Amino acid sequence: MIKHIVDDLYQIGESAIDQDGWCEAVRIYVALNDGHPLLFDAGSHIHRGQIMADLKELLGDAAPGHIFLTHTELPHTGNLSAILEAWPGTKFVVSSGILPHVEMPWWVKPEQIEYAHAGACHSYGSRQVSFSDAILKDQPGTQWMFDERTGSLFTGDAFGYLFPEACDRQFDDEMADGVPVDYFRRYHESAFRFLPMVSGDKVKADLAKVMAKRQVNVIAPTHGNAIRGDVPKHVARVNEALSEICQ
Numbered sequence: 001m002i003k004h005i006v007d008d009l010y011q012i013g014e015s016a017i018d019q020d021g022w023c024e025a026v027r028i029y030v031a032l033n034d035g036h037p038l039l040f041d042a043g044s045h046i047h048r049g050q051i052m053a054d055l056k057e058l059l060g061d062a063a064p065g066h067i068f069l070t071h072t073e074l075p076h077t078g079n080l081s082a083i084l085e086a087w088p089g090t091k092f093v094v095s096s097g098i099l100p101h102v103e104m105p106w107w108v109k110p111e112q113i114e115y116a117h118a119g120a121c122h123s124y125g126s127r128q129v130s131f132s133d134a135i136l137k138d139q140p141g142t143q144w145m146f147d148e149r150t151g152s153l154f155t156g157d158a159f160g161y162l163f164p165e166a167c168d169r170q171f172d173d174e175m176a177d178g179v180p181v182d183y184f185r186r187y188h189e190s191a192f193r194f195l196p197m198v199s200g201d202k203v204k205a206d207l208a209k210v211m212a213k214r215q216v217n218v219i220a221p222t223h224g225n226a227i228r229g230d231v232p233k234h235v236a237r238v239n240e241a242l243s244e245i246c247q
């Protein structure tokens, strides 16, 4: 399902449901970017049919210019082959911390890969995207991207949340009181098993630095819907969840 977030930024992707009725989203974010579309992550292969149909509807005649990968786990890269089959000229932007000859599929050609270093800011079509090391990650070399035009921070696994099926398509400002702390806690404690051994104060301080350095209008997690209504409130709720999980 295609959902418009802000400006030329859209969200697609599906969700998986567990036996207790909790859902986990696997999203792709798409910026139309004046005819040079940018994709942030590539979605899960288990949702391939719907994702490719949504992408084709959203992009029309435009081919994706660049796909930014937060990291290389399957839920984030599972549709690379289908996307390349449809649009062979698409480039990938990966962090300089990953090992593409090991972590990228063998059929991705070296000339299709561009590197981004933490702290760098580059132009892609009419847009500036800056890069930072991910504060919360389950794979080395994970990066976050920031879209300077819309103020959207693409956080990969971080800021995800589990939710009941009724919330599957709702942004925070379409829910009664936004995303509850409990939804963030459920996700973060299962996605980042190391957190009980981590200083919560340190993680929260690092997150605060990321937020202080840029005007974040939207947080775009892969495993949740975009948070666009009240970013500070939801950063505070993630901090609260971290306080419950961490040391």
Ligand SMILES: [Fe+2]
Pocket: 071, 073, 138, 139, 157
């Ligand atoms: Fe991950």
Ligand SMILES: [Fe+2]
Pocket: 073, 075, 076, 156, 157, 222, 223
């Ligand atoms: Fe993930």
